[in-house]
Amino acid sequence: xxxxxxxxxxxxxxxxxxxxxxxxxxxxxxxxxxxxxxxxxxxxxxxxxxxxxxxxxxxxxxxxxxxxxxxxxxxxxxxxxxxxxxxxxxxxxxxxxxxxxxxxxxxxxxxxxxxxxxxxxxxxxxxxxxxxxxxxxxxxxxxxxxxxxxxxxxxxxxxxxxxxxxxxxxxxxxxxxxxxxxxxxxxxxxxxxxxxxxxxxxx
Amino acid sequence: xxxxxxxxxxxxxxxxxxxxxxxxxxxxxxxxxxxxxxxxxxxxxxxxxxxxxxxxxxxxxxxxxxxxxxxxxxxxxxxxxxxxxxxxxxxxxxxxxxxxxxxxxxxxxxxxxxxxxxxxxxxxxxxxxxxxxxxxxxxxxxxxxxxxxxxxxxxxxxxxxxxxxxxxxxxxxxxxxxxxxxxxxxxxxxxxxxxxx
Numbered sequence: 284x285x286x287x288x289x290x291x292x293x294x295x296x297x298x299x300x301x302x303x304x305x306x307x308x309x310x311x312x313x314x315x316x317x318x319x320x321x322x323x324x325x326x327x328x329x330x331x332x333x334x335x336x337x338x339x340x341x342x343x344x345x346x347x348x349x350x351x352x353x354x355x356x357x358x359x360x361x362x363x364x365x366x367x368x369x370x371x372x373x374x375x376x377x378x379x380x381x382x383x384x385x386x387x388x389x390x391x392x393x394x395x396x397x398x399x400x401x402x403x404x405x406x407x408x409x410x411x412x413x414x415x416x417x418x419x420x421x422x423x424x425x426x427x428x429x430x431x432x433x434x435x436x437x438x439x440x441x442x443x444x445x446x447x448x449x450x451x452x453x454x455x456x457x458x459x460x461x462x463x464x465x466x467x468x469x470x471x472x473x474x475x476x477x478x479x480x481x482x483x484x485x486x
Numbered sequence: 487x488x489x490x491x492x493x494x495x496x497x498x499x500x501x502x503x504x505x506x507x508x509x510x511x512x513x514x515x516x517x518x519x520x521x522x523x524x525x526x527x528x529x530x531x532x533x534x535x536x537x538x539x540x541x542x543x544x545x546x547x548x549x550x551x552x553x554x555x556x557x558x559x560x561x562x563x564x565x566x567x568x569x570x571x572x573x574x575x576x577x578x579x580x581x582x583x584x585x586x587x588x589x590x591x592x593x594x595x596x597x598x599x600x601x602x603x604x605x606x607x608x609x610x611x612x613x614x615x616x617x618x619x620x621x622x623x624x625x626x627x628x629x630x631x632x633x634x635x636x637x638x639x640x641x642x643x644x645x646x647x648x649x650x651x652x653x654x655x656x657x658x659x660x661x662x663x664x665x666x667x668x669x670x671x672x673x674x675x676x677x678x679x680x681x682x683x
Contacts, residue, residue: 330610334603388607388625403589403596415594422613422628422649423606424659426594 294352297395298344305342320346323416325373327397328380332417334402340414344397346371351396354386384409388420395419489551497577613649630655639647 309315324342326333335342350371357364359382368378389396402413414425433439536545553561564571579588582595589595609628624647629635631654633645 332606332610376619376621383623384625401593403594403599415599422610422626424602424656426599426602 292452294349294356295316296348296352297393298397300345300346305338307339307342321371321373324350324371325377328372328377328385328418329374331421332415332423334413334415335399337412337414340399340416342415344399347397348395351381351385351389354381355390358382358386385418390421398426487554493551556595580658599654605659609649612651616647616649 307316307319309319311318319339320343323333323335323339327343327347335343343367350367353364353367359365365378365420368381369375372378372381385396396419398417398419400415400417402415404410417423417426531618562571578591578592581587583597585595587595587596587597589597613626626644627635627648628651629648629650633655635648
């Protein structure tokens with residue numbers, strides 16, 4: 284087989300890439316679509332966290348991931364990569380940021396470089412879905428829920444076990460009490476029953 | 487449905503008949519059946535006229551066909567395939583783990599997000615203000631008022647740009663929630679009054 288390995292030619296993204304691109308309807312056609320996406324990618328690299336329509340965010344995310352991945356793979360001495368960066372970043376000071384800030388930040392990362400959240404939606408309004416797109420490792424306050432997956436923290440597991448044990452002990456105690464009470468009352472009942480039985484016999 | 491179809495069919499037949507008569511003329515009178523009516527009605531029937539019914543009023547358009555039950559229900563309640571007009575319970579509402587407000591499943595909590603968004607905007611503005619149009623070569627570290635740089639080796643700070651916010655760090659934006667980063671232990675000896683109300 285004289286075929287080159289595809290995975291070495293094209294960078295594999297760590298996000299889900301749909302089989303078909305979105306057209307993002309525009310009076311200028313495909314060029315207008317690319318202009319839109321370039322603006323979005325530039326904004327993302329510049330501000331590191333932006334809020335926009337979901338479709339555009341998801342589409343721009345793929346290009347941003349690809350751009351960062353190429354920059355990490357080839358570095359800044361590779362002409363095609365530099366051209367790509369020049370095409371996608373409208374503000375040229377961001378080319379410096381891509382190679383000097385983002386490449387060191389994501390060099391050793393094994394997950395995607397960006398994150399996409401669904402923004403809250405007003406309840407009774409017919410509006411487009413919004414999304415929040417951000418670069419990982421940004422200096423802003425966290426967006427995601429901080430306390431979601433703490434069920435399996437060792438402290439919580441130990442606390443749960445302790446609670447369970449305490450409850451079991453309590454149940455046992457209560458059961459014992461009921462048992463004792465039953466033993467005390469049962470002879471009285473039998474005596475009464477005997478008396479009742481005797482009465483009709485005597486009469 | 488059936489009344490409509492029969493109506494359309496009868497109209498069609500009538501149209502064809504009329505057109506045929508128009509094109510070829512009416513059939514000759516010889517073809518008509520000879521028929522003699524023996525008992526003639528005594529009283530002459532009155533001519534029907536709309537004026538007797540309406541008088542001075544006027545005639546509106548009225549429904550031609552009966553609305554079936556299915557159609558009635560669909561108009562009233564909508565259909566699940568298109569738009570349902572009745573109110574349905576939402577089963578995708580969750581309680582936020584951080585603030586306790588409700589939010590849709592799979593979306594950010596609105597209460598938390600507005601808070602974070604405001605803070606993010608402030609930091610972004612500050613960064614842009616400090617940065618200007620120079621090439622961006624350093625990563626940003628955000629410090630709030632009264633904060634010192636964390637203990638890190640000198641190489642760590644080589645490629646960093648420090649942006650200072652002129653306010654205290656918000657309480658919820660802290661990496662270590664057990665320790666307050668900005669507040670010093672108070673020395674005040676005031677005691678809260680107890681016997682009020």
